[in-house]
Amino acid sequence: MTKNNMTDQKYVIRQQDKNAAVSFIDDQIATNSFWLALDNTQRIIAELEYQDARYDSITLNEWCKKWLNEIQWAQLKNAICIARDQIENQKYRPQLKTISLTYRAWQILSELAKHDEVTLSEVIINRLGEDWLNSYDPIEIRDYGSKSNQS
DSSP states (O other), X not given: OOOGGGTTOXXXXXXXXXXXXXXXXXXXXXXXXXXXXXXXXXXXXXXXXXXXXXXXXXXXXXXHHHHOXXXXXXXXXXXXXXXXXXHHHHHXXXXXXXXXXXXXXXXXXXXXXXXXXXXXXXXXXXXXXXHHHHHSOHHHHHHHHHHHHHO
């Protein structure tokens, strides 16, 4: 017997959310053997059907309607929302660069960061940024930025 409790389910997994949904379901199946069904036979059938359904959002939606109950749908929807938020937040996060520092330079920056209660990047920006920006012509800064991107 399948979990058809949610045949009236209004939530639809969109193609752009499929990877988040698959990741969540994969994790649930891997970490909780009874997440899908209490009956071992049902669980095996559901997992086998899932292996075919996980590749496109339409089939995945049908599988979810067949096998997931209301609580599982809510968990899945929540996982998708969290994944969307993470993607959205990454759009506005500044790009990171990796640099090498001597131990002494790192010590100095770390102590300043602790004192100011900020990150190492914020120490550099807060303590050096204004002076640097004020000492250069904006055209030089723009040219410097494009040259450094080429290396």
